Amino acid sequence: MIAKFYESLYRIRRVEEEVAKVYPTDKIKSPVHLSIGQEAVAVGVCEALRPDDIVFITYRSHAGYIAKGGNLKAMIAELYGKVTGSAKGKGGSMHLVDVANGIMGASAVVGTTIANSIGYAYGVKLKKQNNIVVCFFGDGATDEGVFYESMNFAALKQLPIIFVCENNGYAIHTAQAKRQAVPDIAAKAAIFGMPIERLGDDVLHLYERISTAVETLRSGGTGPFFFECETYRWKEHVGPSEDYNAGYRARTEAEPWMQQDQVQKFAMRLDPQQRQQIEQAVEIEIAEAFEFAENSPFPPDAELYDGVFA
Amino acid sequence: MNRNNVSYVDAISEATAQEMAYDPSVIVFGLDVDDHKAIQGTTKGLLAKFGPDRVFGTPLSEDAMTGAAIGMAMCGLRPIHVHIRMDFMMLAMNQLVNIAAKAHYMYGGQIRLPMVVRSMIGKSWGQGAQHSQGLYSFFMHVPGLKVVAPTTPFDAKGCLISAIRDNNPVIYVEHRILHFQKGPVPEELYEVGPGKARITAAGSDITLVGISHMQIECLRAKHYLQEKGINAEVIDPIWLSPLDVDTIAASVRKTGHLLVVDNDWPTCGASAEIMAAVTERLQGEMRFTVHRMGFANTSCPPTPSLEYLFYPNGRTVAAKAFDILKGSAQNWLPNERPDLKEIEFRGPF
Ligand SMILES: Cc1ncc(C[n+]2csc(CCOP(=O)(O)OP(=O)(O)O)c2C)c(N)n1
Numbered sequence: 001m002i003a004k005f006y007e008s009l010y011r012i013r014r015v016e017e018e019v020a021k022v023y024p025t026d027k028i029k030s031p032v033h034l035s036i037g038q039e040a041v042a043v044g045v046c047e048a049l050r051p052d053d054i055v056f057i058t059y060r061s062h063a064g065y066i067a068k069g070g071n072l073k074a075m076i077a078e079l080y081g082k083v084t085g086s087a088k089g090k091g092g093s094m095h096l097v098d099v100a101n102g103i104m105g106a107s108a109v110v111g112t113t114i115a116n117s118i119g120y121a122y123g124v125k126l127k128k129q130n131n132i133v134v135c136f137f138g139d140g141a142t143d144e145g146v147f148y149e150s151m152n153f154a155a156l157k158q159l160p161i162i163f164v165c166e167n168n169g170y171a172i173h174t175a176q177a178k179r180q181a182v183p184d185i186a187a188k189a190a191i192f193g194m195p196i197e198r199l200g201d202d203v204l205h206l207y208e209r210i211s212t213a214v215e216t217l218r219s220g221g222t223g224p225f226f227f228e229c230e231t232y233r234w235k236e237h238v239g240p241s242e243d244y245n246a247g248y249r250a251r252t253e254a255e256p257w258m259q260q261d262q263v264q265k266f267a268m269r270l271d272p273q274q275r276q277q278i279e280q281a282v283e284i285e286i287a288e289a290f291e292f293a294e295n296s297p298f299p300p301d302a303e304l305y306d307g308v309f310a
Numbered sequence: 311m312n313r314n315n316v317s318y319v320d321a322i323s324e325a326t327a328q329e330m331a332y333d334p335s336v337i338v339f340g341l342d343v344d345d346h347k348a349i350q351g352t353t354k355g356l357l358a359k360f361g362p363d364r365v366f367g368t369p370l371s372e373d374a375m376t377g378a379a380i381g382m383a384m385c386g387l388r389p390i391h392v393h394i395r396m397d398f399m400m401l402a403m404n405q406l407v408n409i410a411a412k413a414h415y416m417y418g419g420q421i422r423l424p425m426v427v428r429s430m431i432g433k434s435w436g437q438g439a440q441h442s443q444g445l446y447s448f449f450m451h452v453p454g455l456k457v458v459a460p461t462t463p464f465d466a467k468g469c470l471i472s473a474i475r476d477n478n479p480v481i482y483v484e485h486r487i488l489h490f491q492k493g494p495v496p497e498e499l500y501e502v503g504p505g506k507a508r509i510t511a512a513g514s515d516i517t518l519v520g521i522s523h524m525q526i527e528c529l530r531a532k533h534y535l536q537e538k539g540i541n542a543e544v545i546d547p548i549w550l551s552p553l554d555v556d557t558i559a560a561s562v563r564k565t566g567h568l569l570v571v572d573n574d575w576p577t578c579g580a581s582a583e584i585m586a587a588v589t590e591r592l593q594g595e596m597r598f599t600v601h602r603m604g605f606a607n608t609s610c611p612p613t614p615s616l617e618y619l620f621y622p623n624g625r626t627v628a629a630k631a632f633d634i635l636k637g638s639a640q641n642w643l644p645n646e647r648p649d650l651k652e653i654e655f656r657g658p659f
């Protein structure tokens with residue numbers, strides 16, 4: 001299990017580092033919202049899921065997409081705007097999608113997918129399917145009215161859904177305390193009568209707790225469940241760089257998170273040879289994905305009008 | 311500051327600061343208006359000058375904050391509510407359409423709502439389908455809302471001052487790429503008021519009406535058309551609602567041809583409205599033709615190859631105008647001139 005978790009954590013970290021490295025060459029002409037530092041939540045949650053379980057992600061979606069098993073080549077090609085991309089170059093970095101792997105896409109309009117996810121969960125329940133729905137969103141999304149309205153409906157209808165709030169403390173450059181009168185997000189979900197839990201970014205613990213909720217739903221128990229996961233964004237809100245000198249936060253705030261970096265922690269738990277094997281395999285995968293993106297063509301002109309209607 | 315070379319961004323921040331100094335009831339709020347990026351600089355310095363009670367960032371609450379702006383206006387404030395993308399205004403439609411537009415009328419004139427909603431249209435660097443929409447025609451459709459989309463720094467300042475002083479809700483639309491425009495901007499306070507278009511380049515052969523960023527493309531098209539000996543007249547409507555039909559119709563009366571180039575889809579858009587209004591005015595009086603261009607009839611693709619096809623540009627506008635004047639497809643597309651090239655916008659946002 002440690003090896004499997006490490007592989008996923010390492011893959012996400014390294015993919016995003018490569019994205020940041022390539023970015024200054026202007027080959028990725030798309031606003032990228034990196035989740036470097038936030039990999040743990042995506043991995044802890046998605047490792048508890050089956051391939052046919054469904055996730056709704058956000059514009060900061062690279063981690064969730066990769067952790068859920070999204071096609072890596074299609075992801076990088078999408079960032080490059082190539083026709084081989086997950087959305088044929090028509091989505092971009094903010095709209096990763098891979099329905100075959102249970103990734104139902106992302107919106108660049110904050111909060112939008114929370115409501116979509118409860119609708120999907122309603123369908124799952126009505127059709128008596130055995131899969132479950134997970135909805136990822138940030139602390140900023142919980143400012144929006146749609147968050148409360150969706151929590152209410154999900155609880156009212158006892159939907160088979162797990163809400164995962166990735167609380168990184170900021171919406172762009174505005175700290176949570178500047179936006180929310182009461183910062184305790186889980187408590188707000190609790191008002192609707194659903195089980196809540198506050199977690200950090202300890203991957204194994206996350207995995208265990210999410211797994212318990214998953215088992216409950218799988219065995220016919222009722223949802224929804226709500227998890228607030230504290231985490232931290234290491235890079236700027238959008239773009240490849242750091243922004244600790246911008247004035248809205250200090251590097252010292254990030255340092256404890258960097259010291260407990262889950263990617264490093266898991267690396268230490270493996271014997272060096274096994275670790276090397278995993279890393280080598282992932283490096284090849286990543287190199288191939290970038291090569292695939294580089295070598296793929298841009299969409300042909302005719303693609304412009306393709307797909308407006310189903 | 312060189313007053314002949316003021317940026318669109320500085321024109322907006324200056325207009326806001328001057329109005330705030332002049333009228334203590336003016337306040338500015340919206341997501342991120344008070345951070346270090348200051349909405350690409352358009353709200354820069356306001357927090358330091360006027361303090362956090364009159365300049366504040368909000369939670370992510372477009373719907374409630376729009377309703378709050380309405381309440382503030384009812385209470386005698388003059389709020390300016392800022393959205394970094396026009397797409398986010400879709401969350402505020404109920405408040406804008408069902409309350410803001412109608413309050414003065416349906417409360418029998420007892421209430422007025424002096425408020426400005428500023429928003430920006432994105433383009434390029436993979437903005438994609440949800441960060442690039444120019445949805446002003448939604449608001450033009452509704453009586454009780456005024457809509458303005460200035461293209462020059464001069465108009466950016468004058469229109470904003472006008473919008474702030476207006477006793478009605480005004481939807482003030484900026485374009486991300488227009489933020490890079492520079493030009494003369496007087497230091498004093500002045501208004502560029504509702505309902506007056508501007509002839510930005512005189513001509514006699516065809517009337518080009520360019521809305522928002524497409525105004526720039528129309529001016530480029532005019533240069534390209536000169537290669538063919540064609541003299542286009544270019545008009546900037548500036549205010550989309552109320553719309554100055556007189557100025558546009560007078561131009562078409564002279565040229566006999568109208569081409570509206572919109573920064574939006576043509577269907578049910580500002581271009582449709584302008585064509586219809588001019589047609590109503592001139593039909594029966596003379597022979598003329600009406601045409602339009604706009605976004606391709608699809609969602610905006612972020613990939614550069616398709617995004618290029620999605621938007622009209624100076625060359626495609628010129629080609630269309632040439633076809634119109636010749637009466638059939640000429641297959642002429644001017645070679646791109648470096649001096650008429652769009653500035654390359656580099657991200658990350
Ligand atoms: C409805 C809406 N309002 C505003 C924005 C601008 N915006 C983009 S990301 C963001 C912050 C969201 O913060 P959070 O949900 O905490 O996610 P994070 O970026 O921290 O992962 C904002 C305000 C938007 N995209 N959509």
Ligand SMILES: [Mg+2]
Binds near residue numbers: 139140167168169171
């Ligand atoms: Mg956040």
